[in-house]
Amino acid sequence: MASVLIADDDIDIRDLVAFKLMQSGHQVTVVEDGMAALQAARNQPVDLALLDIRMPGMSGLDVCRELRAAPETAALPVILLTARSQEGDIETGFAAGADDYIVKPFSPRELNSRVQAVLTRAGR
Structure with missing residues (x-):
């Protein structure tokens, strides 16, 4: 499956998203802020980035830009949470x-469906 970067400062959301995506067979990398997300995306190949908009230091919007x-990283698919x-x-x-935008609270099934749809569109 795909390698997914998850960046969210809320540990509960981060853990839930990571758990659901791992259940679907994806490899996940989790970070808790925007700067770490940017560094992770630059330093290791990932197929998709899931970014919370409100994070300390650097927002998900800034990371996406x-x-x-x-x-x-210009072609890296990005979903904002x-x-x-x-x-x-x-x-x-x-x-x-952003390639997609998911509003919290969200259904884990919807999240998984949207991740798969973005990955499919990106040919990953």
């Missing part, structure tokens, strides 16, 4: 380069 700006559900927030997420 940085990934898109670098040629080596957030409690922010306003239409403007969603537009901002897609404008930053």
Whole structure:
């Protein structure tokens, strides 16, 4: 299966997402902030990044923009996870380069389906 980077400062969300994706056969790397997510994506090959928008230091939006700006990570699929559900927030997420946007709370089944759909579209 795929290698997925999970970045979320909430340990409960991080653990839930990691557990569900590992159950589906994915390899996961977990980090707790944006800077660590950016470093992990640059230093090890991953097939998908799941980024919380609100993290200390560097937000998921900033990480997404940085990934898109670098040629080596520009094509990396990104899904944003957030409690922010306003239409403007969603537009901002897609404008930053996200491939999908999942609002918390979310169903683990929906998360798995969306991860698979993004990976399939990306040919990974």
